[in-house]
Amino acid sequence: MGARAYVGKRTMPNGLEWAVIMVDRRGRITHLPPRNDLFNHSPDGFSWGYSGSGPAQLALALLAHHLDDDDDALRLYQAFKDAVVAAMDQESDWTLTADDINRGIAAAEGRIG
Numbered sequence: 001m002g003a004r005a006y007v008g009k010r011t012m013p014n015g016l017e018w019a020v021i022m023v024d025r026r027g028r029i030t031h032l033p034p035r036n037d038l039f040n041h042s043p044d045g046f047s048w049g050y051s052g053s054g055p056a057q058l059a060l061a062l063l064a065h066h067l068d069d070d071d072d073a074l075r076l077y078q079a080f081k082d083a084v085v086a087a088m089d090q091e092s093d094w095t096l097t098a099d100d101i102n103r104g105i106a107a108a109e110g111r112i113g
Helices: 053-067 072-087 098-112
Strands: 005-011 016-024 030-031 094-097
Touching: 005 053, 016 053, 053 072, 053 098, 072 098, 094 098
Parallel strands: none
Antiparallel strands: 005 016, 005 094, 016 030
16 A cells, blocks of 8 residues: 655755655655646646645645555545645655555545545
């Protein structure tokens, strides 16, 4: 289930802003696919720290990857955005582990009943 950790970087060395990477159990790093194919909130990419289109895209991408279930990701991502992604510090980098995401999913499920 998912990567070992997801890491959000406000500015990456290559000049990209709002990049999100995944670090697997072996330490390999890859970029988190935005999953615009499921819902295209933000063709310009991810963001966090408020309740908008970039955070919605991030919430959807995190859940789709972590859960490996597009239907559950689509059902939960707006509540997950409100519970987790919007609460992140917009000016700071962050890391979410699988346990962090599972706690966020539980909070999201509580919001949608």
